[in-house]
Every structure is written in C-alpha cells, then in structure tokens.
Amino acid sequence: GAVVSQHPSRVICKSGTSVKIECRSLDFQATTMFWYRQFPKQSLMLMATSNEGSKATYEQGVEKDKFLINHASLTLSTLTVTSAHPEDSSFYICSARDSGRANYGYTFGSGTRLTVV
C-alpha cells in the first residue's frame, strides 16, 4: 500500500520549453504532496508543498512562477517547469504521506530525470 506514481520517469527537452511532471497517489488520498529536487551528489531539497484545493507553499529561493504546481484533486499533483534552462536539469521527486498509516511515513514517486539541452 501507499503507492505514489510519478510520470514521466525521464524527459529531455529543449531550452525554453515547458515540462509537466505528474504525481499520483494510487491507493490513498493525499491532501498534501511534496516536490523535491536532487542535484548530483547532493541531498534532496524540498522545493514546495502542494496543497489540494489551495496554493502551493514554496521554499525560499524557489520561483513560484517558474515551477507551477497544481493540486486539483486528492490523488494528483503536477509540477510544471516553465521556460526550462539547462540549470534546471535535475532529478525531481514527489512524495506524499498517507496519514492513515501508523508511522506517518512518506512515500516517494520514482522520480523524473529532467535534462534540458
């Protein structure tokens, strides 16, 4: 249980284009989902917290107009990287927490490896 599906797993796009990444909770409802980014040899860094039916909360230094987050349902959050540049190339991972589970563990999607050329 507590499965999070993320799509696509890998994407290569041209500089200046936009890329949408989807994150779905498959067997539970998630009012909150999280988007992380991981650069090579670095730790995962929280970018933003996605809240169902309301605006996302962005971490300091993360541009909300560049990283658009939509959480329109209890099982789906999307992250759109707008006007992508090579420095946006990274591993993007979503996460959700099934609050119905005892240890309140966070489950991660399989990640999206974005390469901007």
Place this chain on the structure above:
Amino acid sequence: RKEVEQDPGPFNVPEGATVAFNCTYSNSASQSFFWYRQDCRKEPKLLMSVYSSGNEDGRFTAQLNRASQYISLLIRDSKLSDSATYLCVVNRPGGADGLTFGKGTHLIIQP
C-alpha cells in the same frame, strides 16, 4: 551548521561485516526521524523510522540520542545487496510539513 549532517563515505566494507552510520541534526525541535535507502538514480525508500527507545528490524538497528541530536544506524551481517546510499532524514519542525534530508552515506559491500 547543516540541518542534517552525515559522513558521505564511501564506506567500503567486506560482506558479513557490521557497519555503523551516524548522523547529527541541528534543530532540537525535530520530532520524527527516519533512515531511507537510495539506490543509484532511484527514489529514496523508507528503511526504518527511528524511535527514542531505539528499534531493530532484522539486521538493522537504529538509535536516537535527543540530548546529543544524534541518530545512528547499525547494519549487521552486511549483504552485497546492502550497497546503497543511506539517507538520514528528519521532519521539518515548527508546524512545517515535509522532510529534511542529509546528503547520505554511500556504502559499498565488497564480496
């Protein structure tokens, strides 16, 4: 001081040996602690939660020392399949949700 600090390694350990990782965290208000495992180019997967009393899951033992803000993970009888990066993770205190990750400790089990 980094929020969650770990020795990056790599730790090169022979199969069957016991290996221990340590981690320190800076925010004394943190309440939840985890060890995650991350394989190369994959997402992190929960290995175990860490409780104040210490807890064990098979070959894995986790300890928490709140006074020293220190977390440990012990792996006994290491297997080749234990090779991975181990991430020390704490919750973000102060009502914020989400997690703060260490950079991870890279473990290589050698045959």
